[in-house]
Amino acid sequence: MNPTDVGLVGLAASGILVAVAVAISLWRHLGLERRLLWAALRALVQLLIVGFALQLVVGDDDPLVFSAIWLVAMQFFAAYTTWKRARDIPSVFGLSLLAYAASSLVTLGVLFGFHVYELEGRTIVPLAGMVVGNSLSATVLVSRRLFDASRERSAEIEGRLALGLSASDAFQPVLRDSLRTALIPQIETTKAVGIIFLPGAMVGLILAGVDPAEAVKVQISVMYLVLGSVATTTTVMSLGISRELFTPSDQLIRHD
């Protein structure tokens, strides 16, 4: 049997694991049965749709413009999701769109520029997906932290402004703390890889029959891609939000 061919029977059998989770919920009176079933069903439908749509753009003969449209749509959707989770932050939609675009440009630019992967639909869409998908939570986190810190640490920030520091210098310590908080989980994950967990791309490739040594190479490039994209996205986002928090005359805008 082709190791990648799970088949409908296989798919149904893997659903037994969802049934296990539901059974635990029932046994321990967690009240999560409906949520579990809904999440599993939703994931199935979403991925089937994505899989079907991907077939249209990642084929060898499909024009790259389809991948480009997919990439842009993905970034708009990510910016929309960021806005939904942090809609009280000024200009969050535009800033996060800029951050995802900048991050994709830098990280995919390196990967394709140095021919780590060939530029084709099969590579653009999944790699861009890794960039946006993995940066999303860090982007929301850094946005929230910066915005909250501008209120919680307003005395400290205005203390620096009152000494004649520019807004960017006065905000620098807050920016640094927020960026560190957003990046440290990603660094920890990168450190733990291979020891505590085997990452998804590598598992997928090994299951698909690829030589583990080759799978590791792909995984490392993907991990570095994720690290680079999280760093770029959060930095662009932080710098953008910092500008929104001050007037051109270096006054902290109060958002009470």
Place this chain on the structure above:
Amino acid sequence: MRYVALVTAPATFELTDVVAGPEDDPILKGISLSVPCEGILAIAGPSGAGKSTLLRLLNRLDDPLSGTITLDGRSVTEWEPGDLRRRVAMIFQTAPIFPGTVFDNLCVARPDLTRDRAEQAVDHVGMPGELLDRSADKLSGGEAQRMTIARALLTEPAVLLADEPTASLDTASRQTIEDLARELADGGVPLVWITHDTAQLRRIADQAVVLVDGTVVASGDLRELDRHDDSRVRELVGTPASDENAS
């Protein structure tokens, strides 16, 4: 021990028709005022009168909704904000402490600060030089406030704004800060000092501006204010009972 002022020209603020605060409910309701910064000028008034709002306009931590403010004849909006804030320094009710040692905190005001200059700076505010290496968050409330004064003075200001700097201090620390303020004022660094403590106002102020409900109801030196027709003014500047009877 005396602080030697490096800027000798007295600073004068002129406020014209200044409205400030939230747009839908301004706190300052059109004040016009000349503030010659000499000695210690107290800004007195009940809570919510607009004292802090007024002070924050003078170094442009906030801008008014309308009206103009000039410093030495030049609109504060024409100053580069950093230059203005170094000329018009400010200390706060709760001393903002930055991470690191006292020396690190002083360096925020002057990144090129030498050890000798830092020792002079803490000596000016009556702190021993050994405290320079202490973590700033280990200082007592009074020491922290003195450190923030030393830090503000390192910008060589022409005037020091003080927003109730002793409100959260014990009696002994409060006394030390008041004595320091007097030394600074006599040494050529005038202060604009917010207080709603009339006893403190009597101890430290040479002149006062009295704010009530966002308007200036009186200003001048204390002897004039003690003879003011409005009993609210005499009450807010703590006119002694004997003077009350005389008026």
